Amino acid sequence: MILLDSESERPLYSQLTSGVMEAIIRGDLSTGDTLPSVRSLASDLGVNMHTVNKSYHELEAKGIIEIISKKGAVITASLNGEISMDRRAWIQQEFRPAIAEALVRGMSDSDVQLLVKQVIQSIKEG
Secondary structure: OOOOOOOOOOOHHHHHHHHHHHHHHHOOOOOOOEOOOHHHHHHHHOOOHHHHHHHHHHHHHOOOEEEEOOOEEEEOOOOOOOOOHHHHHHHHHHHHHHHHHHHHOOOOHHHHHHHHHHHHHHHHHO
């Protein structure tokens, strides 16, 4: 369900964080589902437990999961939920460097918009 690329420039914990969010978008994971334990997922993926732990804490900070004592990491994100203005602004700031690079490398506004649509499609299709 979640594939990590050890050759990628992106850290493994970041790839795992994105992978969990993409699984939610595709419907592979839903609100209320419990993620595997840190130890179990680390073993399944062949990564260090600290990698999974860091990803889970990042997901918790984003409000995607809640770490509950004795229950584990539970998905709390809802695709139908509303996003706060602060979170929306944060996401916009995250997009900014990638869009700036695309534009400075010669992509047109419409090329960038098409690229975003293609990324959305690829996330939904898995």
